[in-house]
Amino acid sequence: MTPEDRAGGLRERLRNARKILRSRRRLERLNHILVPEKKPDRDRLRRSWRWRFMAPAFILYASLSRDGRGLLLLTLLVGLAGVDINQSQVHLLFASLAGLVMGSLALRPFFRAKGVTVEVETSARVSVGAPQRFLVHLDHRGASPVLALRVSSPFLPWDGRWSKQPHGVAALRPRERATVVAEARFSARGEHHLDAFEIGVLVPLGLAVGPRRVSDGARFLVVPKIANVVDLSLEHRVPERQAGHVTSRAPGESDIVGVRPYRPGDALRHLHARTWARTGVPHVKSYVSEQSERVGLAVLVDGDEVTDEVKEATISLGAGVAAAIVRRGGGIDALLIDDRLTQLASRSGKAALDGVLDRLATHVLEDVEKPCDGALDALAPELSTLVVVSAHDGPSAAIDRLRARGLPVHWLRVVATDEVSLPSNVRHTRIDHGVIDRGEAVAA
Structure with a gap:
C-alpha cells in the first residue's frame, strides 16, 4: 500500500468519525452496538456459541426480581469486602445474603404460572416520539388461582425508552382475564420487532420469579412525525398526458358538474361565458370524471452535505405536506424518494396518507x-403540479428544467438553523429544521 493510499484511508476514517460525532442519532446507536437491531439477528445471536458461553449469567439475572437483582449486587460487594476472613466477620454477612439468593432460586420450580397464557396487542403504526401502548392480556385457563404475577417488558432497541412499565397482577382466578398496560416511545423511523413480554409468579420473599411464560414479539412500524404544515397553496396546469377521458355520468345526463378557474392548457371550447361575465375571471366547465389535479411529491434527502437531523426533518416535512394535501381533499398520485418512484394505489384519503407514511418510514x-x-x-408529463421537499440544492437544475416546460413546482428546502439567515433563493422556500422538530406551524 502506497503512502497516498494510507493517507486516503485515514482521511476517510476521519470523515466517518466526524459524521458520527456531529450526529446525535449515530452516537445513541453506538450505545447498543453489541445488541443486534433486528429481532431475527437477536434470535440468531441467542443460538450462537457466544450466547451459550454467556447464557448462565443472563439466566441468573432473568430469574431474579428487581429486588433480587439489587440484593445480588449487594451480596457481591459484601463478598469483596469479606475476602480477608481473618480480620473481619463480613464473610458471615456474605454467606447469609448468598443463602437468601440461592434459596429463592431453589424455590423457583415450585411456583409456576400454570394455565396462564399471555398475548400482546399493539397498534400497527405509531409516529416518532408518540407513545406506543402495549396491552398485555393474561388469560387464565387453569384450575387453581395464580397469585403474585409479575410482567417483564422486553429490552428495547437503541431508539426506544419505556415511559410506563407494566405492573403485576395480585391474583388471577380460573377463567379470569387481566390486562396490563405498558407504554414506550421511539425516536427512529422504521420497522420494529420487539422481543417477548414475560410473566412469572413471584417466589416468597420477592427475590426471584418462577419459570416464565412468554408472548409473541410485538411488531409495528414507526412512521415519521407529521410536520405541522398549515398553509399549502399549489398552482396546477392541465397534465400533458391525461389519465382518462371525459365521460358522462349516464346516457342522456349532463356531464357538467360545475365550473372552475381557467388554467393554461384548458380547451377554449370549455369556457363558461356566463361565469366569466359575472366574475370577470375566465372559467371553464368541470366534468364528472375529470381528474386534472395530479400531484406528485418528491422527497430528496440522501447525500453527505447535511446532518442526519436535517434529513429527518426533511422526511417529517414531506409527511406534513402529504397530510396537508389529503386534508384539503386533494390526492397524491406519485411519491419519489431520491431515485425510487412509487405509484400510490390509493391517491386520496387516509389510505393515500398511510401509503406515503409507510414508504417514508422504511427509507434508509x-x-x-x-x-x-x-x-x-x-x-x-403526468402531473398537474409537483411538490419537492429537499435537504440540499441537488435538484435545482431539474426543477428549473421542469418549470421551463410549464410544470408548476413548489420547492421546500429544509436547512440547518445557522443557514436560515443566509440570502434566500427565490426558487425555493427555506424552512428551519428546528421549527419542524419543535412542532411549530410551517407556512409552506
Missing part, C-alpha cells in the same frame, strides 16, 4: 446522493 438514509433527474423528467 445514505451518504451518497442519488440522481433524481431521470425520474422527475419521466413523471412530469
